[in-house]
Amino acid sequence: MNTSVNFSSDTRPTLLAVLAHPDDESFGIGGTLAFYAWCGAEVHLICATGGEMGDIDPEHMNGYTSKAERRKAELNCAAAKLGLASVTMLGYRDSGMPGAESNRHPDALTTAPLDEVAAKVTHHIRRLRPQVIITFDPIGGYRHPDHIAIQRATVKAFQSSNDPAAYPDDLPAYQPQKLYFSTFPRWFLRTVVRLMPLFGRDPSRSGRNQDIDLLSIAMEDFPIDAEVDFWSVYQCKEDAAACHRSQGGGSMLMHGVFGWIFKLFGGRETFMRFYPPPTPGRRERDLFAGVHIGPPTKRESSAVENSPNNND
Template identity: 30%
Template sequence: MTGRRLLLVHAHPDDESLMTGGTIAHYLAQCAQVMVVTCTLGEEGEVIGDTWAQLVADGGADQLGGYRILELTRALAALGPDAHGDVLTPRFLGGAGRWRDSGMAGSPSARNPRAFVNAPLAEPVEALAEIIGEFRPQVVVGYDPAGSYGHPDHRRVHDICARAIDVAATTPEDRWRVDKHYYAVTEATALAKGLASVDELHPQWRMPADGELPSYPDAQVTTEIDISEVYDRKVAALRAHATQVTVAATDDDRRPTSYVLSNNIVQPIFDREHFILVRPEPVAGVREDDLFAGLDL
């Protein structure tokens, strides 16, 4: 395999669009090979609106996971074709349905034996290492130790990524060494500017309280990807996840700049996405504008 290969590991359908949708579209537009691995079907998500409300796990049909496969398929298609002109399609860790959405910490769903957090750690690590050995990415993107906002499945993604990278590098039959490992994060200044740009608020929506949305100090962010040229693709991908995301409507030709989840807390849609390089050690004082920066490909 030749060329740039980027692997992004996410916990649930919609995380790929919320956290890295612009980056996925950016590199697809540059003809890089991109793979998005999703670890659960998002069965425990809270559904927005009445149309699909009865699909939920708690007191409903428990069919939400299957519907979210469709939403993920539509979102990835919206982000653009891959290097060969084919539409990006979902890839689930261990196969679709192998592990179940754990829900929030302390909830009944977190005690489900099939919950992602209850899997012996070696199993998802091995499954991800196999994908790394197959796809051979130079760059892997996952989550920070807090799992962004603390969801147990996000934390588990953090737990498995570094371990899987190490396993893939030492597996004799299909050895592959990943060059760079990143956390997808939110930059504090970008968050503040994004919230300041929100000029219209739906009556049921509210602005976040100070510190309610997670972010990192600017100095800790190592990498910034300009996604302004693929911004519309990211918006389309967010809209594809209609059971989970509501994109702000606009009355004119302006691009929407915000969205809410089921909690109705406004969040900005960024025209730049941010990352922290964790392997290898970042160069102090240097902010990258490319996840493949410094690689001899």
């Protein structure tokens, strides 16, 4: 069991998560973020939108003038529980679920040109200098348009940040070493899809707003190349999820019919590896495995020129 990863005191391992909404960091990969923070890594978060399209009951709006303000307060709470070193907001507007009118709002993340978003992410990669980056899988986990948009921008930024001519800014070029996509194990999703009807739930209409088609998501086949066991910091993930009270506070993680499933299998978070290309059949237990900490070697500097294309 992977209970800790020891980083020597003269190193500065840095992990960057690039996500879309306040709560993605807790409901999704919060265990991994807390685990690496606990191990001594610097863990940073980029959050692309303010989460304006999340439903919020009026009782949770007391003392707040906007949904984005409320959700930022929840994100700050969660960041403290997870031990994050920093949270950077990109300032886009939540686009809402596929087909919603909000997709076309001029400030929505989905209406922003890919190069504009990629330039922002590139700037923060050069500023924070992470060795390892995590974002969503090519279908954004459950086909949320913002998840897909920020995933594409992050892939482009990962491939551009070491090229001074790409998205030039006032920072030196920098090459991160690994890029992971957070993804659910398909066997797990298929098990949930089979169990849901037994509890009177329709898997094609799941989620808080019944707008997530788990059936179609379970049919996508993504490999699991890495698995992080965060059982030692499980409570941090629960506490961070509880910060997002306006979004249910992670009740699905902790209570109800599916609470026991998450407890049983939820001590691990799983990833597919975009770069370096994974070795089929081999599953990593540490996202920093093989990572060089310190000034980049010549080989690292040029490595991503051979990076595979995004295959979404």
